[in-house]
Amino acid sequence: MKSIFSENLSDPQRTAGPEAMAETTAQRRPVRWHIAVFLAPAVLIYTAVMILPLFGTLQLSLFRTVDNVPVFAGFDNFRMLFGDPRWSANFWNALGNNTWFFIIHMLVQNPIGVVLAALLSSPKLRFSAFYRTAIFIPTILSFVIVGFAWKLILSPLWGVAPNVLDLVGLKSLFVPWLGKEEYALTTLGLISVWQFVGIPMMLIYAALLSIPDEVIEAAECDGITGMAQFWKIKLPLILPSIGIISILTFVGNFNAFDLIYSAQGALAGPNYATDILGTFLYRTFFGFQLQVGDRNMGATIASMMFFIILAGVCVYLFTIQTRLRRYQY
Known part of the structure; x- marks a missing residue:
């Protein structure tokens, strides 16, 4: 002792x-210096490609070029964008089209993705791997290929859509969907849904597979099977994943440009019926045909796109996500 x-x-x-x-x-x-060493390349690349151009765009939107000399204009460019009828009409038209483009994806793409994921996650389904691959393949295709191919398919002159409808006796339903103002944007939205429905399908599929087997077995012991099991057990548990998919859809749709440009051109015809913020930004910044490019107003439109996306992301993070956390297991 x-x-x-x-x-x-x-x-x-x-x-x-x-x-x-x-x-x-x-x-x-x-001191774990190796963490900083490994993160440094990604941070430097992200800063050079994303952060610096973002601040450069915001700075450019506060200036105006007079006799090839940049002059500080404050918020005059934003006032012109909202107050000048020449700019405001095109901006609100593009914003409205962008909103409708997003609504189509939310109401069509994401529900179809959930349904496909629920079907493919069933252990009784045969060849599920083949179906997943076939549905996901359009996602990896180029926007140019998709836009040009669907423009050929839906063409009233040499497209295959009229002949296919004629084979089933529905040729009377065919109209030049990409050539009419009331149908063009919805048609392009559905084409985009066809291309990208594989992304929400795979994310929801992964979320369904990550549900613990104990939860499913407990539900089966209580007599909850089939569709009732999906609605009462699985769907509430994958709501956080659905929320993430929704915000990714929002960001992607309000950054959209490629499909509209490849299918309808920079003028986003007919009569600007498919004009969205991306094509409006392109024409304003770089100019098109008789329109002279204005990089300051183009930067102003890009800044507004950033503010709209930032507002949507903040609303999701501080309101919706906090409520969805209760469903996490």
């Missing part, structure tokens, strides 16, 4: 208090 007591007194770490021991542990903890 005496030797143990004397040993404890001679050891300063054992006689010291918890605060001193914590300081000693913190001093001995090595």
Whole structure:
């Protein structure tokens, strides 16, 4: 006993208090410099490609070029965008078309993705891997290929759509969907849904597979099977994934440009019926045909796109996501 007591007194770490021991542990903890080394390339690339251009765009929107000399204009470009009828009419038209483009994806693409994921996650379904691959293949196709191919398919002159409808006796239903103002944007939205429905399908499919087997077995013990099991058990558990898909859809749709440009051109015809913020930005910044490019007004439109997307993301993060956390398992 005496030797143990004397040993404890001679050891300063054992006689010291918890605060001193914590300081000693913190001093001995090595600095993990390798984390900074591994993150540095990604941070530098992201800063050069995303952060610096973003601040450059915001700065450019506050200036106006007079005699090839940049002059600080404050918020005059934004006032012109909203107050000048020449600019405001095109901006609100593009914003409205963008909103409708997003609504089509939310009401058609995401529900279809959930249904496909629920069907493909069934263990009784045969060849599910083949179906997943076939549905996901259009996602990896180029926008140019998709836009040009569907423009050929829906062409009233040499397209295959009239002949296909004629084979089933529905040729009377065919109209030049890409050539009429009331149908063009909805048609392009559905084409985009066809191309990208594989993304929500795969994300929801992964979320369904990650549900613990214990939860499913407990539901089956309670007699909850089939569609009732999906609605009462699985759907509430995948709501966080559906929320993430919704915000990704929002960001992607309000950044859309490629499909509209490849199918309808920079003028987003007919009569600007398919004009969205991306094509409006392109014509304004770079100019098109008789329209002279204005990089300051183009930067102003790009800044408004950034603010709209930022507002939508903030609404999701601070309101919707906090409510969806209760469904996480």
